[in-house]
Amino acid sequence: METLRKQLASALTASLTDLNPVFKDVKVEVDYPAIGQFGDYTSNIALKAAKILKISPQSVAEELILKLKNLKGLNGIFEKIETAGPGFINFYLSQAYLSAQADKILSLKGAYGQLKPRGKAKKIQLEFISANPTGPLTIGNGRGGFFGDVLGNVFKQCGYGVVKEYLINDAGKQIEVLGHSVLQDEQALYKGDYITELHKRLQKFNGPAKVGARAAKIILVELLKATIEQGMRVRFDRWFSETKELRKTKKIEKVIAWLKKKNYLYQSEGAWWFKATERGDTRDRVLVKGNGEFTYLANDCAYLVNKFSERKFDRVINIWGADHHGDVPGLLAAAEALGYKGRQEIILMQFVRLFKEGKEVRMSKRLGTYITMDELLKEVGHDAARFLFLMYSNNTHIDFDLNAAKEKSEKNPVYYVQYAYARLSGILKQEAIAKGKQGKIKALAYGNGQELALIKSLLRYPEVLEEIIIGYQVQRLPQLALEIAEKFHDFYNHCRVIDRDKVDWQRVALVKLTRKVLGEVLAVIGVAAPEKM
RNA sequence: GCCCCGGUAGUUCAACGGAUAGAAUGGGAGCCUUCUAAGCUCUAGAUCCAGGUUCGAUUCCUGGCCGGGGCACCA
Numbered sequence: 092m093e094t095l096r097k098q099l100a101s102a103l104t105a106s107l108t109d110l111n112p113v114f115k116d117v118k119v120e121v122d123y124p125a126i127g128q129f130g131d132y133t134s135n136i137a138l139k140a141a142k143i144l145k146i147s148p149q150s151v152a153e154e155l156i157l158k159l160k161n162l163k164g165l166n167g168i169f170e171k172i173e174t175a176g177p178g179f180i181n182f183y184l185s186q187a188y189l190s191a192q193a194d195k196i197l198s199l200k201g202a203y204g205q206l207k208p209r210g211k212a213k214k215i216q217l218e219f220i221s222a223n224p225t226g227p228l229t230i231g232n233g234r235g236g237f238f239g240d241v242l243g244n245v246f247k248q249c250g251y252g253v254v255k256e257y258l259i260n261d262a263g264k265q266i267e268v269l270g271h272s273v274l275q276d277e278q279a280l281y282k283g284d285y286i287t288e289l290h291k292r293l294q295k296f297n298g299p300a301k302v303g304a305r306a307a308k309i310i311l312v313e314l315l316k317a318t319i320e321q322g323m324r325v326r327f328d329r330w331f332s333e334t335k336e337l338r339k340t341k342k343i344e345k346v347i348a349w350l351k352k353k354n355y356l357y358q359s360e361g362a363w364w365f366k367a368t369e370r371g372d373t374r375d376r377v378l379v380k381g382n383g384e385f386t387y388l389a390n391d392c393a394y395l396v397n398k399f400s401e402r403k404f405d406r407v408i409n410i411w412g413a414d415h416h417g418d419v420p421g422l423l424a425a426a427e428a429l430g431y432k433g434r435q436e437i438i439l440m441q442f443v444r445l446f447k448e449g450k451e452v453r454m455s456k457r458l459g460t461y462i463t464m465d466e467l468l469k470e471v472g473h474d475a476a477r478f479l480f481l482m483y484s485n486n487t488h489i490d491f492d493l494n495a496a497k498e499k500s501e502k503n504p505v506y507y508v509q510y511a512y513a514r515l516s517g518i519l520k521q522e523a524i525a526k527g528k529q530g531k532i533k534a535l536a537y538g539n540g541q542e543l544a545l546i547k548s549l550l551r552y553p554e555v556l557e558e559i560i561i562g563y564q565v566q567r568l569p570q571l572a573l574e575i576a577e578k579f580h581d582f583y584n585h586c587r588v589i590d591r592d593k594v595d596w597q598r599v600a601l602v603k604l605t606r607k608v609l610g611e612v613l614a615v616i617g618v619a620a621p622e623k624m
Numbered sequence: 625g626c627c628c629c630g631g632u633a634g635u636u637c638a639a640c641g642g643a644u645a646g647a648a649u650g651g652g653a654g655c656c657u658u659c660u661a662a663g664c665u666c667u668a669g670a671u672c673c674a675g676g677u678u679c680g681a682u683u684c685c686u687g688g689c690c691g692g693g694g695c696a697c698c699a
Binding site for chain 2: 122123124125126128129133135138141142148175176177178223263264265268360361362363364373374377378379380381382384386387412413414415416417418419420439441442444482483484486487488489490491492495499501502503504506507509510511513514518519520523524558562564566567570573574577580581583584585587588589590591602623624
């Protein structure tokens with residue numbers, strides 16, 4: 092199904108090209124006007140075209156409107172299309188169209204929020220969190236976790252083959268360091284209660300490597316997986332072990348050999364360097380250290396081959412903390428050298444700064460100062476925590492105060508949305524509706540302002556999905572949920588569904604419709620849709 | 625020094641180059657004999673500074689100032 096917004100953009104492109112072929116490749120944007128009086132959709136294309144044609148925007152707009160009105164595909168959708176201001180074209184949806192859409196969505200068997208995948212890149216691997224198994228999940232990890240989970244949901248919803256994946260860095264030096272920490276010897280680095288606990292359980296074993304490996308397994312299962320699956324309610328499709336999948340299979344050696352053969356590497360001071368500067372990086376990167384150990388990037392090279400060549404993903408999206416931003420050019424250069432140019436994307440999540448009683452707490456696993464995801468979930472609950480994090484854009488720096496979050500958790504906007512859902516459910520449980528007989532409604536016909544505004548907010552849902560698929564702006568989803576809830580609460584306060592035992596069945600239909608769509612939105616966001624509160 | 629983010633109501637965040645910059649929370653004033661007042665209505669309150677591009681800039685560019693992060697044969 093194609094969204095109306097997209098249809099409009101194509102219609103405008105067609106009309107514009109018809110007017111003058113110069114505009115064949117011009118990208119037409121259709122926006123939502125900030126103010127209701129300017130309609131439901133708006134386009135500034137006449138303003139842009141006027142500049143090139145050197146005639147007034149208004150006259151371009153008027154010609155375009157004439158052409159649009161002759162298009163059969165748009166017949167009946169708009170009550171009016173007019174030009175306003177400096178040359179905007181404003182579109183006003185007709186009541187008949189809105190009512191017809193309501194009917195259509197209500198009779199859909201499956202989900203309303205579905206789209207056809209764009210382009211050919213349908214198989215996507217989405218890697219996120221991937222916190223090292225050296226300690227509990229922190230709030231910083233949690234942010235990317237919710238983000239990745241919802242982004243994955245959106246892709247799945249829209250027909251992409253998505254694999255949500257967690258890379259377990261269970262090989263490498265950090266595991267040895269973990270071993271030292273658990274043994275509490277002089278090379279210990281990590282601190283925290285879990286280290287003390289592991290010390291008790293693992294002191295009978297010898298050697299930091301062995302202790303580290305065992306500790307990592309325990310941490311993965313008891314701290315990370317538990318928090319992620321039960322606490323955060325994130326389901327990964329695959330937990331990818333570096334040790335098992337890359338180390339033991341010698342895939343790193345293989346990719347290094349291949350890169351050497353291609354002359355993409357050189358040796359200097361005993362180390363093997365990847366010529367990353369040839370591919371836009373600011374410096375070359377070490378893949379094999381002087382002592383023969385592999386660097387992180389070497390793993391990633393093998394992992395890239397696994398993802399693209401062995402598992403045949405069209406596209407790979409990594410969600411990283413912003414502290415890794417310096418590694419982005421290296422990975423992209425590697426992807427390019429291996430032949431996967433343009434198919435690897437990286438989304439950076441900016442940092443969460445922590446405050447406790449107004450004072451900043453620097454997060455560090457090494458210092459043992461951090462707030463774990465478990466603590467947060469315990470304090471504010473899953474739904475509030477998830478919704479809170481999802482409302483921020485990925486490149487916003489969050490100043491997070493646990494005390495404030497705790498205080499505000501009761502005022503969390505998620506409850507506003509859930510309350511709307513509970514109210515919707517409550518109405519449908521009313522005896523007059525549950526046991527009443529629905530009168531025949533030939534065709535839905537809404538005319539009331541609150542009813543129409545509510546329907547309009549519901550119609551935004553697929554368009555929001557479309558936006559997220561293009562720009563990964565996941566925060567649009569909680570925003571939409573709030574908008575739908577707001578329009579519904581407004582409807583609730585102004586429109587009686589049951590008035591003195593008389594049921595307005597048309598409004599019952601609208602309540603059912605809203606409940607369906609809001610339920611879907613909440614499901615994609617990953618928070619509960621409560622029947623009552 | 626170089627690179628990446630950010631600077632918007634008291635506070636925490638939105639805003640896809642557009643028309644009158646939105647919410648939430650906090651402040652002030654109201655609304656329950658009718659489907660859940662976890663709601664609704666009204667009210668006060670903001671784009672860091674200086675240039676530039678544009679018909680139009682919170683948004684793009686340049687330069688400041690402030691904050692966060694990164695510049696390893698660490699992960």
